[in-house]
Amino acid sequence: MDNRFFIDSEKLSPAALKKKHRLETDPSCRKDPMAYLPGMEKIESNIKDRVLSAVAEYDPSIYTAKDVRAALEHRRCTTEDFKALLSPAAAPFLEEMAAKAKLETEKHFGNTVYLFTPLYIANYCENYCVYCGFNCYNDIRRLKLSAEQIEAEMKVIAASGMEEILLLTGESRGKSGVEYIGEACKLARKYFRSVGLEIYPLNSDEYRYLHECGADYVTVFQETYDIEKYETLHLAGHKRVWPYRFDAQERALKGGMRGVAFSALFGLSDFRKDALATALHASLLQKKYPAAEISLSCPRLRPIINNESIRPLDVGERELCRILCAYRLFLPFAQITVSSRESAAFRDGIIKIAATKVSAGVSTGIGDHESKYEGKENENEKGDEQFEISDSRSLKTMYEEIEKEGLQPVLNDYLYV
């Protein structure tokens, strides 16, 4: 396999290095990605099978310009239409897709653009996901913020005017357990109107606990729906268990969460198939839980610390734009988030077409908001970043620029009930 992701730290012990190399080179020593680990809740759901079979049947090369034209003319975008819109045959139709997507976005969201910011509270991780800056073998500064440090960070962010926060951790139950995250939610409720989570997948009772602590939205990225590829990228840790991750959103809804977000990380595998799987996953779950608020994200791989070679260009901006237009046409009611992984120019353009939510004032590091927001050199220790961002605009700048474009920035449209 492509080994551009593998990086050895000099600090690893010979035993750790040996284990790491074995995981990388010897598939037989890796655990079965389809086997649940002890403690992982298994729920009855056929959504996985339905998504996987749809993806297995999908051959993007069979679609023609005629299919794409028909898809654009239909009142409702069917799954077949959606497949056509993702196919190479749709490439020349980007402008038409954008025009239609814009109409749908306006129909459902008017001219609003929602703003939020992520807050990383810990970057410890027990997984070895080869493309991620937080992976357990990567030599980075690790940090877990204390309750006081979290509150200090929240105060700085809240002072900027932000009202919606997304709390993130690395995937370490040991270092950042559910109760620790629960305490962070309670603090977040004090400073923000809306609290979302992007943490490791949990059981439904744990989601219920975090909901009671104040969180209402859960984001879990499946990274790739291609299990064979997934297996080669997520070599160790809980995250390796693909089906447990897949059912995370459903467990979150069972636990009482109001909304769930889905995504593939584009660039890991065939992006057309991953886009199809992501949207179907969201669509089928909404059908099963009609009250659920559905949101899609669209991250592309970003460079990480210690690995300059991760600069995938497989999914260019035109492809990404097309995926987002297709998402909008297939799921006109879904929120679509575009993160600061993308450039300011891309985000400014896409919020006029299909995206409805953007982050602002972003740091993917740990404990560095005071220095980033207020320019103060923080004496406190800081933890390294998960990935490099591209759009570093502050909330104030984003807000003003969105307004200047004739769009309406929205800081909150939510109530915890």
Next chain:
Amino acid sequence: MQEDILKIGPKSFHSRFILGSGKYSMKLIEAAVRDGGAELITVAVRRANTKEKESILDYIPEGVTLLPNTSGARDAKEAVRIARLGRELGCGDFVKIEIMRDSKYLLPDNEETVKATKILADEGFVVMPYMYPDLNAARDLVGAGAAAVMPLASPIGSNKGLATKDFIQILVDEIDLPIIVDAGIGRPSQACEAMEMGVDAIMANTALATSGNVALMASAFKDGINAGRKAYLAGLGRVLNRGGDASDPLTGFLRD
């Protein structure tokens, strides 16, 4: 002609155009009040749940009555909590109940709406429930203490007009409360048509928000609603079927 007043709960209105909250913007509120003559403006409590600069409440012009809605509520319990919070935020006693268990079509849940109406009416709210036009549910809403009944014309935001026309007509004929058509009205002509049927007021938002000229469209809605209202009050002229009346009356054979 006698002054034509719309009475909802304790308040009287001269305007029969109500601004919905779907696609809220300051420009829209301004146009609805100035050009559309709106005296009642919907505001989503969840949207008003914001700090400082965006707070919608600060922008509502004087003399306009706020109609907070419970959008985001998935059942009666949540709607009640949101309504109470709206009152705490200073939105007044009017409340529009919106309960949706569906994030895709945003169709109202009549059963839960009846439950919430009862609780809130008992607490002294002026309750205006958004509903799917069903006569039985409308009667239950009357029994629960609603101040008006707000049936949808077609799916919210769709601008598709009076898809439920026949069922709204039944509500107009049978329910002794103001019937306000809410959701789906896309053109002034559709608003006019609803008013001609005897509907008491029209709520619209998307039709204005997505038009090329918001102010002009607000004024067009005002005109359309007024025209329909006047036609209703005047009594519509007869409509000839099949080109003309039978020249020989059917009852001509009767001898006394």
